[in-house]
Amino acid sequence: MTSGSDNLILAIDGGGTRCRLALFDGVQTWRVEVGSANVSTDFETSCAELVSGLAVLCKQAGIELAEIARAPAYVGLAGVTGQAIADRLAAALPFARVRIEDDRPSALRGALGPRDGFVAHCGTGSFIAAQRSGATAFVGGWGPVLGDQASAQWVGKRVLSEVLECADGMRAASEMSEHFLRQFNGTSGVVKAASMMTPTEFGALAPVVTQFAGQGDTGAQSIMQAGADYLADRLVKMGWSPGAAICLTGGIGPYYSTFLPEDMQQALVQPSGDPLSGAIALAQAFKEEIEHERC
Template sequence: MNESLDNAVLAVDGGGTRCRVACEVGGVVHSVETGAANVSTDFDSALAQIRAGLDQLSRQIEVTIGDLITLPAFVGLAGVTDAAIAGRLRDALGLTCARVEDDRPAAVRGALGAQDGLIAHCGTGSFLAVQADGAMRFAGGWGSILGDEASAQWVGRSALAETLRAYDGTQAETDLTQMLLADLQGPAGIVRFARTATPAQFGVLAPTVTSAAKKGDAVAVHILRAGAGYIADTAKQLGWQAGQTICLTGGIAGQYAHYLPDDMQSAIRPSLGEPLTGALALAKEIRHEHL
């Protein structure tokens, strides 16, 4: 291609499932996808995935990696928890004009653009964010041990906990609890599974729960109501106001729509774009700051 990079920007959006690296040149977006990139879980692996993406992208648009790393860039990655790890990543990649943050700002900007509103992201993990007058305020995203309420992981783990309560006889059995008890070979099997299960493995159980909820299973409905309650309460604490747009993103977030209060249900809108779109928009802001 050998196109001028005078107005080009670079963006990276990485999480526990995949990493996407993109360069917008002359209004055209070129992107590649590599594997999972969480710098807290495995810094070296995440770094390798980003480098692989930069290498693929450089060959795709026929420039050097050296050219790419000097571009205005926004890097949004799962696991960037403070300035120290952000700086370590920036230095390791050799980026010279970059903003390195976690993956939440790119998701917000992609979903909402510049408009005010709320994003409730519930995938394997979860977080909420409100954008108002260009400023973002976040809650959650602290991982499966200390947070990630209403995530797919949380739904799966909650279902297993409720199944054990049903086994103890402290709540009624349902089709869901009986099925999970049988599938995992009794309470001992549930405990064995939970002892080593990753968030993604807990999350695999979530579709079973949402499917049961659609059939009116009391335990499944209870779990989804609890997740929706967390979303509603946190949204209001973050400053969401009735009438502002709500975007439900991530694999399981849409399952909560029916359980949200009426004023929130009526505000739900499709996302304007994906996180990579948001990362590119944030990279353009960095470019303007350095003009």
């Protein structure tokens, strides 16, 4: 490697589905992907995934871990709900200079870059974010137990709940509800499976819902409409007004586009980048802050 170690920055973006790491030396970027990393749901497994990713990154870049550990590192992970868990994670990782936040800032920065706008991110979890003149604000992202409305795991839970209501005769059955009853071998199978599912496993049901919604299934469309109504309500409460850019990100986020109000549909823009590119930008900003403090 020709660049000096002073040019290195490390960026990590992790969520309930996957964790990605990137090392940048000012010229070249190395990237690796490992399993899910939510430090509130499973701290030890998340740390193991990060350590595994660092080992692969070292091998890929041909750089010793000790050298990478000295580089400014930005870590954006799902489940970082406060300073206590951020400090615990910092102590478990080898970095000398690290900034640890939840996964929302990197997703926002990746989607919008430096421009103003709003992001409705719906992956395994969900949150709404706004960026105005460099200032950021966030709503949601509180996890599968108390929040994450409109997320993939929320869709998965909701569809199984509504399948049971269809079986009770409280909702009209649809092709989608019959599909899930067959998949899980009846209502008892639905209840048993749901009792053991992780957020990621619930989220894996969401693509089936979006597929049925696209085919006109009324049950699937009602779930998607409920998710879109939540997003629209929170966007307005955060200050969105017609004309302000909106990015729908995450695995299921873009599928809400046709269920949003018309004025929001007209405001939709494509994301500038992904959460990892946002984490790289925030790692670079962290490095510049460190250098400024030295001056």
